[in-house]
Amino acid sequence: MEEKFENLEDRLYDKSYICPVCDNKFKAREIKKGKTVFKSLDLGLRGYFEPLMPDYYYVVMCDKCGYAAVTKTFNKTNARQIRNINENVNKNYKPPMYPLVYDANIAIDRYKKALYFAHIKGSDLSEKAYIAQKIAFICSDIKDEKQELEYNKHAYNWYNEAYLEEKFPIMDMEENQYLYNLAYLAYKIGNKDECKKTLSKVIVRKDLTATLKEKIEDFLEILKQDKA
Numbered sequence: 001m002e003e004k005f006e007n008l009e010d011r012l013y014d015k016s017y018i019c020p021v022c023d024n025k026f027k028a029r030e031i032k033k034g035k036t037v038f039k040s041l042d043l044g045l046r047g048y049f050e051p052l053m054p055d056y057y058y059v060v061m062c063d064k065c066g067y068a069a070v071t072k073t074f075n076k077t078n079a080r081q082i083r084n085i086n087e088n089v090n091k092n093y094k095p096p097m098y099p100l101v102y103d104a105n106i107a108i109d110r111y112k113k114a115l116y117f118a119h120i121k122g123s124d125l126s127e128k129a130y131i132a133q134k135i136a137f138i139c140s141d142i143k144d145e146k147q148e149l150e151y152n153k154h155a156y157n158w159y160n161e162a163y164l165e166e167k168f169p170i171m172d173m174e175e176n177q178y179l180y181n182l183a184y185l186a187y188k189i190g191n192k193d194e195c196k197k198t199l200s201k202v203i204v205r206k207d208l209t210a211t212l213k214e215k216i217e218d219f220l221e222i223l224k225q226d227k228a
């Protein structure tokens with residue numbers, strides 16, 4: 001275990017941030033450019049990389065007040081959200097210390113902190129859904145099926161609600177990818193009929209990317225074999 005982690009540390013660096021809640025200047029771990037290699041894209045459009053998984057490093061956490069959010073939204077924290085955080089977070093809260101290289105359990109813990117702050121600050125549902133799905137992905141890395149299902153359900157419900165309330169792009173997703181992801185989540189929580197229905201709706205859309213089209217075809221094939 002020790003040996004494996006030795007050179008991983010050299011692949012990471014500290015990126016500077018200013019906390020939007022307490023103005024503290026701090027650093028967050030990030031993978032150096034080109035220091036982890038793309039291997040494959042799974043059914044959930046999650047990229048697999050070696051030796052480091054980039055999504056283990058997508059939570060930025062202030063080391064003074066503990067404010068945590070995903071990299072996509074950390075710098076977009078608005079005045080209303082900052083007020084909500086200041087009014088509701090315990091002033092004596094001390095953020096945990098983490099080792100320099102994150103494993104799945106640490107990554108899950110950091111996403112849970114981000115989810116906690118997403119609730120407190122009153123974030124968009126899509127932000128909560130995004131975080132929940134990341135937790136589910138990483139739970140699958142350590143075969144924690146119970147927690148994986150629980151967070152996939154959250155992600156599915158929140159993304160479904162966000163679809164009715166928010167405007168595209170939502171968490172950087174255009175509508176086709178978004179619907180594909182909803183179909184994927186429906187599949188993951190055992191709702192195969194809905195998954196198939198949504199995929200059939202997306203595959204006939206004219207503005208599909210080649211990658212997404214290929215993924216939908218693979219997915220429909222999997223569903224067909226599931227029935228047999």
Ligand SMILES: [Zn+2]
Pocket residue numbers: 019020021022023024062063064065066067
């Ligand atoms: Zn802070």
